[in-house]
Amino acid sequence: xxxxxxxxxxxxxxxxxxxxxxxxxxxxxxxxxxxxxxxxxxxxxxxxxxxxxxxxxxxxxxxxxxxxxxxxxxxxxxxxxxxxxx
Numbered sequence: 001x002x003x004x005x006x007x008x009x010x011x012x013x014x015x016x017x018x019x020x021x022x023x024x025x026x027x028x029x030x031x032x033x034x035x036x037x038x039x040x041x042x043x044x045x046x047x048x049x050x051x052x053x054x055x056x057x058x059x060x061x062x063x064x065x066x067x068x069x070x071x072x073x074x075x076x077x078x079x080x081x082x083x084x085x086x
Contacts, residue, residue: 005079005083008075008079009076012072012075012076013072015068015072016068016069016072019068
């Protein structure tokens with residue numbers, strides 16, 4: 001049972017890291033497109049970027065990795081409860 005939990009944890013951790021990496025990549029691409037179209041090379045992260053990208057896109061970038069992390073935490077808690085019962 002413990003081996004199963006360890007394997008599930010490893011797989012879920014890989015999924016979380018990949019999803020965060022993918023969203024960071026998407027986020028950087030959005031910024032790059034904005035930077036190229038406006039002629040700015042480096043824009044500090046702030047209110048201006050949020051306004052340019054739009055609220056919904058920023059929310060998606062923040063919420064998606066957070067949801068994945070919470071889902072992994074929930075699955076871990078379920079496994080811990082199953083182990084403690086046995």
